[in-house]
Amino acid sequence: xxxxxxxxxxxxxxxxxxxxxxxxxxxxxxxxxxxxxxxxxxxxxxxxxxxxxxxxxxxxxxxxxxxxxxxxxxxxxxxxxxxxxxxx
Numbered sequence: 001x002x003x004x005x006x007x008x009x010x011x012x013x014x015x016x017x018x019x020x021x022x023x024x025x026x027x028x029x030x031x032x033x034x035x036x037x038x039x040x041x042x043x044x045x046x047x048x049x050x051x052x053x054x055x056x057x058x059x060x061x062x063x064x065x066x067x068x069x070x071x072x073x074x075x076x077x078x079x080x081x082x083x084x085x086x087x088x
Contacts, residue, residue, distance in 0.1 A: 002039040003049040004030040009061035010049045016064060022077060054080030 001017075003010035003026055017024050029036040029048060043050040043057055051058040053076050058064050067073040 001025070001049050001051045002027045002029050002035070002043075004028060006030075007048050009047075013049045013051060013061040013064055016061075016068065020068075020073075020077075023081075053077060056080065 039050050
């Protein structure tokens with residue numbers, strides 16, 4: 001996940017992934033212009049967060065939340081890395 005520490009959508013994405021028990025790697029783009037350029041080239045977007053699950057570009061926080069609410073996030077996580085969702 002490309003992010004910044006103060007972006008409210010980044011905070012929301014971190015909170016959701018933590019709540020689900022998902023391990024993720026955070027790439028901070030606030031202090032490295034090369035990483036921000038990389039994020040924009042890979043995603044075609046300028047805003048953070050930009051989230052990938054495995055090789056799948058999910059998009060931003062609202063996209064991630066939409067996947068979770070539609071019930072599609074757990075399957076994507078399982079496919080990407082063997083994630084076993086927490087029992088809810």
